[in-house]
Amino acid sequence: MDFFQTRKQYFLVPVNEDNRRCIEGVIGGTDYNQSKVNQWTASVVEHSLTHLVKQGRPFKYIVNCTIMQKSGAGLHTANSCYWDTATDGSCTVRWENRTMYCVVSVFAVAVAL
């Protein structure tokens, strides 16, 4: 479980689970297909964002999805953030099947109200 904390409140948000379900829903059981990958990444990202928005928390969100065909090549992702560590947070989910890797990152930045 990952935490998103706002000022004095602690919310336990199972963001990882939601993201995994979004990915499964869009590309679970399919093989890498170049003509469809555009629409897959767009779907995964839109579904993730919709789930997050439904929770109604005072955050701005950035959702990022990378899909890569499995070819024996390596892939590394790194993030660096300049923000308020007390209120802002991120989480990343890695998913794979036989033919592709999918990495989804969610960044949540608190809105000061």
Next chain:
Amino acid sequence: MINVLQQQTNRFKSAIVKECVREIVRERLSGLRYDPEEVPELSRSLAEGIKDKVKDAGFDRYKLVVQVVIGEQRGQGVKMSSRCLWDADTDSYAEDVFINDSLFCVVAIFGIYYY
């Protein structure tokens, strides 16, 4: 009150940030070959370096999120997408892609205004 603050702000300008990012990436990655031992550290330090440089570029009151993806080039297909829920008046992003025959590198940097 918020409108007055925005007028005094230096807006997150994509073109300027993109130039910053381009310089750093080309300086650090030109001529480099993909090495699985070094790339984890390289991607981490590239992200930190880009974040520090953009922070010094003078965008006050902007929180920054920098994402760096480095992969080995073997002719495979890769696609990266982002969606954001933010204030389109104040928030923005910049991106850069670098490819050589051994590796590819995608950098996405997002600037979120702190009211």
